[in-house]
Amino acid sequence: MESSLFIDITLTSGLALFVVGFIGGMVSGFIGSGGAFVLTPAMMTLGVPGIVAVASNICHKFPKSLVGAMKRHKYGQVDVKLGLIMGVFAEVGMLAGKQIMTxxxxxxxxxxxxLYVSVVFVIVLAIVGSFVLRDAYRMFQQEKAAGGGVSPHQTTRLARWVQAIRIPGTMVWFPSIKAQVSLLFIIPLGFATGMLAATIAVGGFIGVPAMIYVLGAPALMASATELVIAFVMGLGGTILYALDGVVDIRLAMIILAGSLFGIQIGAIGTTYVKDSVVKLVMGLIMVIVLFSRFFYVPGYLSHLELISPLPEATIATLKILGDATLVLALAVGGLTIIVALIKGMAAHRLAQEV
Amino acid sequence: MPYLKRPVTATLFYGVASLLLYALLFAYADHFVAWAEQTKENKALFLIPVVVAFVFSYFHGAFTGHFWETLGLRAAKSSAKATTKPGGNPVTTSPAQQDHPSSNRPLAQS
Structure with a gap:
């Protein structure tokens, strides 16, 4: 008899997924993406086959992103046009990424x-993560020098150049950028976001920094717009996996139950913080996730016989350490958001009382 | 449904609806698993997880939004942001608009 791809869900495994979904949702609501990199390994640890874990993760992602995008749209943070255009090309990028993986x-x-996933992880997160973190630090220094005031959004030299290029017939006005940008710049950025999503499950690690540093959108708007991209990609991905019959709707809806509680907190949190805090949370998560790879890579190299074989027990221990680092990344992100939210609410209340 | 504009009533309404949906999903879990396994033969069944996800996002999304609001977790009133079109006037989400009862409507409608 053919064995089923769908596992029995116990109370413990259900609760574990609910909690991870909650923290992942909080991070997504705040920086536009995140959480997915923990959910897939978490489900696989519970015995869910890899393909079902990926499919169910994507199936919870699109309704979560939809709710988050609508919430942040109410706060005037979403650039729907930019999100939809990048989302469509991200979908193409996701298909291409899937082909490469296959x-x-x-x-x-x-x-x-x-090993390919790890190499992409290390290259993208090392370059983009350290850049985002350095930029957040620079903004904090500027805010400190200005006596705690908001550091104004500074358009990078690259973004100014992108906005200055005029290619007739391809120029589109984007409210978040407050300028016209050629579609020829948007297309590769959307494509790269989708490629990364298909590879490491978090396209936002490219999408959000690209909107900030290449297009010139403020971090708050970029992270909110990423939710639209995640919705488009998630819906397309869900349809593809559902056609193969590998979406476990029970798992997806358990994660969604937790993540919708979290995404509301993350979205509300963005109304109390400055751009620099969004960059700080994103940079921190990216750099910690990067370190998780150092624990996985020796095992892959050993299996491919590129280094002397390591004992299986050592590989298993390193894998546990890698998974724990991923959980740590999510926990640090979640905690930073809660602290920023509490501080922001207190400062806001104080300002209203004066 | 004007009575749903009150946060506690709305939380209860969407909370019960959400709970019912989850109860139904797990009461008929075997059917959902069977439909997923039959998708290879009957492609139209792919719509089931997509529709389920949309329905849950509407009711559970509205519930979680009202839930935190009832507990006092609300967006900052100064979160208004302006968007300007070339040659146009700034369009602003004012704090008053955000606090208007209509902002309590389910997220999927907002």
């Missing part, structure tokens, strides 16, 4: 794809 899997097997 090709690597056929040639080098599962370990080959894991």
């Amino acid at each position: 090709g690597i899997k056929h040639t080098y097997g599962d370990v080959g794809t894991s």
Whole structure:
């Protein structure tokens, strides 16, 4: 008899997914993405086959992003046009990313794809994560020098150049950027966001920094607009996986139950913080996630016989450490958001009383 | 439904609706699993998880929004942001608009 892809869900496993979904939702509501990188391994640890874990994760992502995007749209933070355009090309990028993963899997097997994912993780997160964190630090210094005031949004030199290029027939006005930008710049950014989403499950690690530093959108608007991109990608991804019959709707809805509680907190939190805090949370998560890879890579290299074989017990221990680092990234992100929210609410109340 | 504009009533209404949906999902869990497994033969069944996700996002999304609001967790009133079109006037989400009862409507409608 063919074994089922769908596991029995116990109270403990259900509660665990609810909690991870809650923290992941909070991070998503705040920085536009995140949480997905913990949910897939968490489900696989519970015995869910990889393909079902990915499919169910995506299936919870699109309704979560929809609710988050609508909430933040109420606060005037979403650029729907930019989100939809980038979302469509992100969908194409996701399909291309999936093809690359399939090709690597056929040639080098599962370990080959894991190593590829790790290399992408390290390159993207090291470059973009350290840049975002450095920018957040610079903004905090400026705010400190200005006596705690808001550091004004500064458009990067690259974004100014992108906005200055006029290519007839391709120029589109975007409210978040407050300028016209050629679609020819938007297309590759959307594509790269989708490629990353298909590879490491978090396209926002490219999408949000790209909107900030390449297009010139403020961090708060970029993180809110990313939710629209995540919705478009998530819906497309869900349809594709659902056609293969691998979406476990029970798992997806348990995660959604927790993540919708979280995403409301994350979205409300953005109304109390400055751009610099969004960058700080994003940079912190990216850098901690980057460190998780150092624990996985020796195992992959050992399996591919690129280094002397490591004992299986050592590989298993390193994997647990890597998973724990991912959980730590999410926990640090969640905690930073809660602290920022509490501080912001207190300062806001004080300002209203004066 | 004007009575749903009161946060506590709305929280209770959407909370019960959300709870019912989850009860139904798990009462008929075997059916959902079977439908997923039959999708390869009957492609139209792919719509089930998509529709379920949309329905849950509407009711549970509205519930969680009202839930935090009832507990006093609300957006900052100064979160208004202006968006300007070339040659147009700034369009602003004013604090008054955010606090208007209509902002309590389910998220999926906002």
